[in-house]
Amino acid sequence: MTREEYKKAVETLKKWAYAYYVEDNPLVTDEVYDKLYREVEQYEKEHPEDIDPTSPTQRVGAPLKEGFKKAKHLSRMWSMEDVFDAKEFEAWMARIQKNFPGERYYVEPKFDGASLNLIYENGLLKQAITRGDGVEGEDVTNNARTIQSIRLEIDHKDLIEIRGEVLMTKQEFERINRERQSKGEALFANPRNAAAGSLRQLDPRITAKRNLIFQPWGVGVHNLSYEFLSEVMDYIYNLGFRKPPIRRVCTTVEEIEAIYDELKTMRDGFDVMLDGMVVKIDRIAAQKALGYTVKYPRWMVAYKFPAVEKQTRIKDVVLQVGRTGVITPVAVLEPVEVEGVVVERATLNNFDYIEKMDVRIGDMVTLIRSGDVIPKIIKVLTQYRTGKEKKIERPTHCPVCGSELLDEGKLIKCQNINCPARVVNSIIYFSSKQCMNIDGLGEKIVEQLYEAGLVKELEDIYHLKMEDLLKLEGFKEKRAKNLLDAIEKSKGAQCWRFINGLGIEHIGEVASKKICQAYGLDFMELTKEQLLAIEGFGEEMAESYLEFMRVNRDKVGRLLNIIRPKAPEKEEIVESPFTKKTVVLTGTMKKSRGEIKAMLEHLGAKVTNTVSKKTDIVIYGEDPGSKYDKAKQLGVKLMSEDEMWELVGEA
Numbered sequence: 061m062t063r064e065e066y067k068k069a070v071e072t073l074k075k076w077a078y079a080y081y082v083e084d085n086p087l088v089t090d091e092v093y094d095k096l097y098r099e100v101e102q103y104e105k106e107h108p109e110d111i112d113p114t115s116p117t118q119r120v121g122a123p124l125k126e127g128f129k130k131a132k133h134l135s136r137m138w139s140m141e142d143v144f145d146a147k148e149f150e151a152w153m154a155r156i157q158k159n160f161p162g163e164r165y166y167v168e169p170k171f172d173g174a175s176l177n178l179i180y181e182n183g184l185l186k187q188a189i190t191r192g193d194g195v196e197g198e199d200v201t202n203n204a205r206t207i208q209s210i211r212l213e214i215d216h217k218d219l220i221e222i223r224g225e226v227l228m229t230k231q232e233f234e235r236i237n238r239e240r241q242s243k244g245e246a247l248f249a250n251p252r253n254a255a256a257g258s259l260r261q262l263d264p265r266i267t268a269k270r271n272l273i274f275q276p277w278g279v280g281v282h283n284l285s286y287e288f289l290s291e292v293m294d295y296i297y298n299l300g301f302r303k304p305p306i307r308r309v310c311t312t313v314e315e316i317e318a319i320y321d322e323l324k325t326m327r328d329g330f331d332v333m334l335d336g337m338v339v340k341i342d343r344i345a346a347q348k349a350l351g352y353t354v355k356y357p358r359w360m361v362a363y364k365f366p367a368v369e370k371q372t373r374i375k376d377v378v379l380q381v382g383r384t385g386v387i388t389p390v391a392v393l394e395p396v397e398v399e400g401v402v403v404e405r406a407t408l409n410n411f412d413y414i415e416k417m418d419v420r421i422g423d424m425v426t427l428i429r430s431g432d433v434i435p436k437i438i439k440v441l442t443q444y445r446t447g448k449e450k451k452i453e454r455p456t457h458c459p460v461c462g463s464e465l466l467d468e469g470k471l472i473k474c475q476n477i478n479c480p481a482r483v484v485n486s487i488i489y490f491s492s493k494q495c496m497n498i499d500g501l502g503e504k505i506v507e508q509l510y511e512a513g514l515v516k517e518l519e520d521i522y523h524l525k526m527e528d529l530l531k532l533e534g535f536k537e538k539r540a541k542n543l544l545d546a547i548e549k550s551k552g553a554q555c556w557r558f559i560n561g562l563g564i565e566h567i568g569e570v571a572s573k574k575i576c577q578a579y580g581l582d583f584m585e586l587t588k589e590q591l592l593a594i595e596g597f598g599e600e601m602a603e604s605y606l607e608f609m610r611v612n613r614d615k616v617g618r619l620l621n622i623i624r625p626k627a628p629e630k631e632e633i634v635e636s637p638f639t640k641k642t643v644v645l646t647g648t649m650k651k652s653r654g655e656i657k658a659m660l661e662h663l664g665a666k667v668t669n670t671v672s673k674k675t676d677i678v679i680y681g682e683d684p685g686s687k688y689d690k691a692k693q694l695g696v697k698l699m700s701e702d703e704m705w706e707l708v709g710e711a
């Protein structure tokens with residue numbers, strides 16, 4: 061990097077940092093930012109005399125947003141050094157261990173949200189300040205008061221700064237974006253931006269509606285006299301704050317690497333975004349001895365996870381016709397690797413979405429892929445536009461069968477029920493795992509059967525013959541026999557599989573199971589009243605189901621005759637101390653809430669969320685919350701998690 065390039069890079073980083081920190085609307089992905097940041101850092105290391113004091117490497121955050129009252133932190137807030145792989149992490153550890161051998165390390169997730177400092181005095185929340193530039197931030201006290209997990213009052217009378225991350229769950233993020241989309245408002249790119257943007261609202265009523273979470277990770281000014289940070293944090297969590305899902309004290313690189321791997325695999329399972337793991341020296345005296353650079357503490361490091369957000373370009377857009385006829389626009393991308401998987405396509409959802417985001421062919425975009433989520437385009441990086449990008453037009457004719465499309469605004473549909481794409485996709489769906497589970501009847505083969513004219517509609521798969529299959533390319537006797545056997549075996553399947561396989565709009569696996577559980581094999585003759593009587597069924601579902609059965613009555617009847625599905629057996633309830641009891645769970649448990657809930661329900665319990673006089677048992681784990689107190693107050697039976705495991709015989 062030349063001096064000129066350095067100067068330019070600093071200006072670019074400043075522009076990007078401003079958009080990210082102040083406007084909560086990044087211009088590039090973190091990966092791209094971090095890459096340039098490191099180049100700048102490298103140049104500064106080689107040319108200390110050239111360092112621009114306004115360089116992002118020399119300061120925390122960015123200038124403050126206009127409109128908020130500014131407020132000073134009682135003690136400084138910091139940024140954090142990053143390492144991106146095992147080699148860098150081990151180098152960091154080696155540096156520390158050279159002067160401080162045998163230290164303990166406190167390890168917990170790195171939460172991807174917005175930094176917040178809470179000042180408590182006389183046990184009351186006095187002020188909440190965003191990190192800002194580390195010295196001074198925005199006073200968001202009124203907004204912070206609306207966050208449920210921020211205590212307004214604590215059982216600690218001395219002055220203390222409690223620091224943590226304001227987070228938004230992935231679910232809440234999806235909910236808010238759905239709401240914003242329906243109102244025609246701009247979408248948040250990710251939960252981090254959404255949390256930061258929601259915290260920094262001039263109107264606290266807006267913040268209140270966003271269901272934010274506060275996750276403490278440290279303290280500023282305080283007068284606690286513990287030897288270790290882990291003890292300080294125990295004290296803080298005991299004041300009634302949310303605990304991180306994992307926090308450990310360890311001593312060796314191997315232990316830390318093992319936790320890193322564990323967290324990385326569990327990453328998608330958490331309800332909030334984690335972008336890495338934080339490793340801190342646990343002994344406070346050692347922290348003090350190591351001290352700080354201009355920007356970050358020398359005693360902690362962020363060990364980052366591989367990025368799930370990437371930048372790439374949209375080369376083209378193709379249209380897919382689904383089994384219900386809905387046209388889905390799919391972006392063809394310049395291939396990009398995300399966590400070891402090469403992504404070449406991403407859904408663009410629908411045409412409303414395209415128009416709202418103003419995505420064009422040729423655009424540079426941010427793509428996210430996490431866990432089993434299909435890759436999604438979350439942002440158009442308009443700063444890369446050259447003017448040559450092409451608008452994506454709404455289609456008027458089906459790309460597969462050519463018939464005129466029905467444009468319902470958000471959805472565009474091919475209405476031709478004989479459209480090859482619809483037929484093929486409904487057969488693929490019918491055969492899929494969560495439906496009739498017919499082994500070997502996947503996309504390729506269904507297409508082949510359709511093109512050969514052997515299958516024109518769903519029912520035809522049950523009329524396939526050996527000699528037909530043998531005429532197809534790639535089919536020898538064995539393969540043909542396996543396929544025919546798999547199709548034959550699907551006869552007599554569970555009736556919910558049959559209903560689910562029909563692919564009725566709004567009727568998925570859960571709804572199909574409920575229909576069968578309630579009405580068995582009489583599912584074709586149901587009235588609207590009967591459907592609405594099923595728990596969780598609304599107008600839209602009932603209407604969709606009835607309409608489907610009305611239009612496809614003959615077809616479904618014929619299929620039914622061929623397949624003769626099985627009615628469900630009544631679920632057997634094992635008698636237990638929890639049978640017919642209303643149970644509430646509170647505190648951190650050894651297994652996930654979902655698992656425990658399912659187990660208790662299997663034992664015949666009704667698991668609810670709020671404690672009332674009707675509650676029979678409150679089962680508590682570690683650090684139980686207000687539900688525990690309420691149960692005590694109401695005289696509801698309390699049971700520890702261990703007692704529960706003992707009773708169910710899994711102690």
Ligand SMILES: NC(=O)c1ccc[n+]([C@@H]2O[C@H](COP(=O)([O-])OP(=O)(O)OC[C@H]3O[C@@H](n4cnc5c(N)ncnc54)[C@H](O)[C@@H]3O)[C@@H](O)[C@H]2O)c1
Nearest residue numbers: 076077080086088089090093139140169170171175277338
């Ligand atoms: N995309 C962009 O344009 C752009 C611009 C600027 C910065 N960024 C991104 O922001 C990051 C750098 O920002 P930064 O300097 O604020 O650092 P950072 O946000 O990566 O790390 C420091 C912060 O981590 C938070 N944190 C979360 N969990 C924590 C824990 N367990 N213990 C302690 N702190 C915890 C704290 O709020 C702390 O202030 C980089 O990842 C960079 O990619 C991106």
Ligand SMILES: [Zn+2]
Nearest residue numbers: 458461474479
């Ligand atoms: Zn069509």
